[in-house]
Amino acid sequence: MLTLHLKKITLKFIAISDTHGCHRQLALPKGDVLLHAGDVCNQGDKNHIEDFLEWIKDLDFEHKILIRGNHDIDLKTRNSLLNLEMPKGVIQLDHSGVDINGIPIWGIPFPLNWKTRTWESIPNNTQILMTHQPPYSILDNPPFSPSIGSKKLLKKVKTIQPKVHLFGHIHASYGKKEIDNTLFLNASAYKASKNIIINEPFIFEL
Numbered sequence: 202m203l204t205l206h207l208k209k210i211t212l213k214f215i216a217i218s219d220t221h222g223c224h225r226q227l228a229l230p231k232g233d234v235l236l237h238a239g240d241v242c243n244q245g246d247k248n249h250i251e252d253f254l255e256w257i258k259d260l261d262f263e264h265k266i267l268i269r270g271n272h273d274i275d276l277k278t279r280n281s282l283l284n285l286e287m288p289k290g291v292i293q294l295d296h297s298g299v300d301i302n303g304i305p306i307w308g309i310p311f312p313l314n315w316k317t318r319t320w321e322s323i324p325n326n327t328q329i330l331m332t333h334q335p336p337y338s339i340l341d342n343p344p345f346s347p348s349i350g351s352k353k354l355l356k357k358v359k360t361i362q363p364k365v366h367l368f369g370h371i372h373a374s375y376g377k378k379e380i381d382n383t384l385f386l387n388a389s390a391y392k393a394s395k396n397i398i399i400n401e402p403f404i405f406e407l
Contacts, residue, residue, distance in 0.1 A: 239270025
């Protein structure tokens with residue numbers, strides 16, 4: 202796991218997800234670390250990806266961490282559209298982690314192939330978990346539909362109990378819940394029917 206150090210003991214995290222090419226509509230508060238839980242672009246739009254990377258590299262955060270969403274995949278080849286060199290200060294997690302000032306962060310993106318989907322790589326000491334998909338029964342309800350989150354992910358999260366579990370994917374379930382020792386954040390920012398950002402970023406400190 203990569204280890205990075207900041208001078209501050211308490212870090213301010215800004216958490217977002219599902220910006221779908223509308224990232225320039227965001228009004229981000231100041232913070233130390235920006236977290237993005239996937240769906241940078243919309244429907245595999247490569248122009249969105251390129252513009253997003255131009256945008257994020259200039260943001261005033263010490264570190265910027267992101268994972269891939271289901272829209273960040275080429276619809277024909279099933280390859281990641283985020284397989285580019287990340288700008289300086291931007292870290293993409295893919296079944297991997299980074300330690301910032303003693304805070305272990307682990308990220309699991311949307312799978313390129315469903316057969317390779319697994320939650321077993323998540324270390325037990327993870328304090329911030331980033332997944333694109335939500336856990337079952339927690340902020341995972343599409344409109345007029347039952348829960349569609351992952352039961353295996355929920356089981357893993359209950360076992361390791363990270364301080365924060367950040368995800369998105371289900372826009373209609375934007376919100377936060379604190380259950381046992383974990384703060385669950387569905388940070389989906391985008392409203393598809395209007396093609397705009399409607400939800401505020403979440404802020405937390407560790």
